Amino acid sequence: MELRHLRYFAAVADTCHFGQAAATLHVAQPALSYAIRQLEAELDVTLFIRTTRQVSLTPAGEYLRAQAERILAGVDEAVDGVRRIAAGRSGLVRLGLTGIAAFSHLPRIARVVKRELPDVDLHIQSDMLTPGQCDALRAGAIDLGLLRPPAIGDDIETRVIDHEPLVLAVSADHRLAVEPVVSAVDLRNEPFVMYDSRDSAVNDAAMRTCRAAGFVPQRAHQATGTTVLLALVAAGLGVAVLPASVRALPLDGLVVRDLVDADTVEVALAWRRGVDNPVIAAVADTIAAAFETTAFEATAFAPAAQLGARFGDER
Template identity: 40%
Template sequence: MEIRWLEAFIAVAEELHFGRAAARLRLAQSPLSQTIRRLEKDLGVRLFDRSTRSVALTPAGQAFLPHAHRVFEELELGRQSTRATAGEVYGTVSIGFFGALNHLTLPPLTRAVRQRYPEVTLSLTARVMTREGVEQLEQGGLDLAFVGLPISHSPVRTRLIGREPIGAALSIDHPLAGQKAISLVDLAEDGFITPPAAAGSALQESTLRACVTAGFRPRVVQEITDAYMILTLVSAGVGVALVPSSVAGIMSSAAVFVPLRDEPTYVDHALAWREDNPSPVLRAVLEVAEEVLPTPET
């Protein structure tokens, strides 16, 4: 088995299209197909179901893919370790984040890492909610993720980097938009815009918890993963939303942030990573994060 065979397999598995995979690898399609056949012959299994219209991984291909990824991860770790012996920090760290909720935490970290370690590449993936972030960390798809707490039944390590109360995002023509503060129960008849419940969003869970504490279950009229789109739909009058107080600074002119009078419900922001991740560049990034995103006093 050759490394280039694995590279070809990963490209086809991710693209699920031989033409696009060949373009990505800068190969003709025929040599790529031959490489995949050699790999399948070497393994003694079929890795792809092919038809004239589609390409899909077989169960054997799905089982083989994480191991193929791991080979390249180990090669990258090897490169990093050779540079580390000379005192250099070199390599790639993959970071998952949600979007608007990280507008005060992601930028200072990425700026500090780039200034301190110019040879480090940050691979950023947006719209990663807490549950997906934890799963990606466990599977090795991410090195670091911005998540909401608490996280249950997971071996990933977390560190609190922020705590803020939630308030209401209302359109400017909402009857309560002009109030200095409101009680959450005043929104009991409104439709709510939230991240999808099935996605495991800490913000969605905080919204539900706050509403239940106030004595009602929110009527969800729209579920959407993009935090900026949540604010856009609020501006359009589709519904109301509960958001962290930091979002007040990025509201559009057609929406307002109104604090809640109730007992505060907090959103706890954290960084998460796998403790057994051997990447030296991840350790370097975590050290920078300790400086620019310290754990707040609670």
């Protein structure tokens, strides 16, 4: 049974008039009548009762009409779905995020993807370090990463979407907690709480800030993640220099202050080079647009078919 014959049958069944159906289908009436006869011969049934005055459905025709509506609706839905996927408007994208980004960046990401790409399912994997995200991208466990560069490996592409200033986190009873603004030189004799990863972009930025102020920070404690790090700071075991998005993580006993001469850290989208999934490209473009600033790179994302040629956690 040809799909064309089924559409012809449905048009006649809806109108019970060969002339009206032919006009709706933009085909000649003799060609339509011949196609219906072909369908009846193939099924070996009579679908229509034809008289000089009217056309009506037989019981077999009534049954086929109900089935044809279901089948044709399914075909139309499949065609629409295929086109949406090809256009990057539908599908699944797995997004990895750094620890703080889940609080500071994810709400905006989720809102904009839902608004601009309502048929895209966004699956979130949070609290992933930059090296872990890069490994997950290579393994195909995630499709996009929101991380802090540099990415690990030449096969990972990144695009910076945000620049964050560093801020100072101290305990509520710390001497600097009452200061509205702090300079890095004020931290010269302070013990620091830092991440335990040697690949931490945040640690590197904190070190640059301290060295520019003329000293090397005293690393008193190390933490595996942001939550533990902030808890150690709130307990008075040291100070921490962190991205400004840490303000999204309020904690009893913790105070965050501006650091006037601090460095900045980048937030970037990351993907595996060579990926040409249009849905991933569409989500990446949508996220980048939501965070667009003058600090963005001048180059734009490539078309979906060239994603691989154009496409890093707190640490």
